[in-house]
Amino acid sequence: MRTVAVLGGGIGGLAASYYLCKSPQVAKVILLESSNRFGGWLWSTRRSDGGVFEHGPRGIRPAGAVGRNTLNMVEDLGLSGEILPVTYSHDASKNRYLYVNKQLHKMPSGISGLLRTVPPFSRPLLFSIATEIFVKKSKEEDESIHSFVSRRLGKELADIAVDSLCRGVFAGDCRKLSVRSCFPVLYNAEQRRGSLTLGMLLGSGPSQVVPPGPLSQRSVKESWAQWSLRRGLEELPESITDFLQRSRRVQLHRETPIKCISYSASGWTIHLEDGTITADHIISALPAKVLSSVLPSSCQPLIQKLQDISCVTVAVVNLQYEGSVLPVTGFGHLVPSSEDQGLLGVVYDSVPFPQHNRSEGLTTRLTVMMGGAWFQEVFGSPDAVTEEQLLERATEAVRLHLGVTSAPSWSWVALHKDCIPQYYEGHFRRVESMRSFIKNNSLPLSLTGSSYDGVAVNDVIYSARTAVEELLGNGI
Structure with missing residues (x-):
């Protein structure tokens, strides 16, 4: 060659x-x-005062063969000393929120969260998990994520949690996205084990083989949930x-x-x-x-x-506020399409990666994500919308969702046209x-x-x- x-x-x-x-x-x-x-x-902006702001992905997961592969590359490039890990015990890993019915709800976690009814859900999640094992597997070669989850775990979980998740990960509509291509682990669990529960417990088939290097081994030992780099991704x-x-x-x-x-x-x-x-x-x-x-x-x-293969456009608005302004601590919150089609979610960047805050003086960094599969419907043509309109929409969301009434001390609006393919x-x-x-x-x-x-x-x-x-x- x-x-x-x-x-x-x-x-x-x-x-x-x-x-x-x-x-x-x-x-x-x-x-x-x-x-x-x-x-x-x-794409990261590094300010002279030490602040780092991500306009695209902001954290990478270390798990699985693909996660090990990336960490092996990071190690080979000499970046091990630049890693900023976030463990599973960290607030950013344990606390994730949904904004439903105009208020924040912490997603259920741990055994207690599965056993009791936690708003915005109307019944314990354990009920859905326990009955899922009796659902017959589909004979279709593919279906939408919403259809798949509705069939196996119930419509409420699909309408709220999975709808929000797909907006956060793919900026997409779970009623159109493919479960086989977007969540192959779930699809394979049903096909090979007849159940998501059994698939998770017993495994759902062979996976790629990537030997872990020292950095990947460290991520397992220290229980990393995600990581970033000191100067941004x-x-x-x-x-x-x-x-x-x-x-x-x-x-x-x-x-x-x-x-x-x-x-x-x-x-x-x-x-x-x-x-x-x-x-x-x-x-x-x-x-x-x-x-x-x-x-x-x-x-x-x-x-x-x-x-x-279509793509969607996402507006990413980085905001910096003076002081500590968050009413809760966690990774951030997602918004189901039934609540607000235009607003996908808000990431509380200062919680997982405080090292990216300004070096002097307490600040709070947030990122508001908007549009996706709903961009045209809500904002019109990406070529016609202005940065001022997007910034105003983002700061209003922070005010309504988080009760932050002060104006941001710094902001950045990035319009990513056709940035995420839709499977x-x-x-x-x-x-x-x-x-x-x-x-x-x-x-x-x-x-x-x-x-x-x-x-x-x-x-x-x-x-x-x-x-x-x-x-x-x-x-x-």
Whole structure:
């Protein structure tokens, strides 16, 4: 393998380049990014007063093979000393809230929380869990998350808790999202064990094998629930970029939009605004619709499937308040769509990561997330809404939900257009069809990134590793 071109310099493209660098089989890697920075949605603002604000993901889970894989990468990059862990015993892990009927409700936790009725739910959660074991498994190959949870655990849990969870994780509508693609662990538990309860207790099938390194072992020993980095999560893509530059095997190109790509017997030709690049293989970490817009017309069946994957727009508003203003302590609160379609949730950033607060003087950092699948309906066109409108909506939510009447001392509004892919019912079939087309036509093309195999940071990094392993035909 002489030259591999990686399209897209978000965390997926950076991770693919990182893994390619690990192999002597690849002579040269060319990474192409259209914007002026690498890292994609991993984006942190570091203020001169020591404050750190995340405009994208703000914490990464260490659990599972994908979590171990990311921690192994972090360790290899020399970032172990930068880790900010949050344990399961921390308030941010134990206390999560829902905003229902115009008030905050702490989500049930522990045995006592399962045994008694905890508002906003009308019966103990243990009742739903105990009866779930008798529900017959579905014969459908996929269904919506809302349908799945309603059938197995009851409509109330689906309407309130799961609706809110899907808004917080995917900024999406659980009535459209696929349970098989968004929550494969739940789908597999039902299919293989006939029950979520039995699936959780007995396991629901084989998982990826990733040996834990020392940092991953430490995360288990210390019971980490999530982690960040001292200078914000953007420190991860920055460190990968530095690693790639030091390797001298990767050509890094910012501000290099791709006009189109063409294929012939000799390989790929990537057409740029000011010339062309040739490559033997392409790993695309571009959003599905962006890739569809540059592929040759001979790939029409693939183009159509790529265009079927929708994305949603999310407004992220960072707020800093003077003093300690929160009425409760915890990770934050989510809002079901029945309560307020436009407002997805509020994260209490100062609770899990107080190290990111301003170095002098007590402050409270919050992040308000808005829009998602409801953006157009609530706010109109993303091109027409103003930062002032979004800031006003965010501060009003903080006032109503948390009783914070003071004005923020600092704010930042980020509008992330088409930032989270939506895995609607049948998503797994669409992805299978795409990869079958690539294989059947012997195209030297790999698909990675958040459009296909998971939207979380861990999933995207692991997807990049898998793409490289499949390309090179061996482990890394």
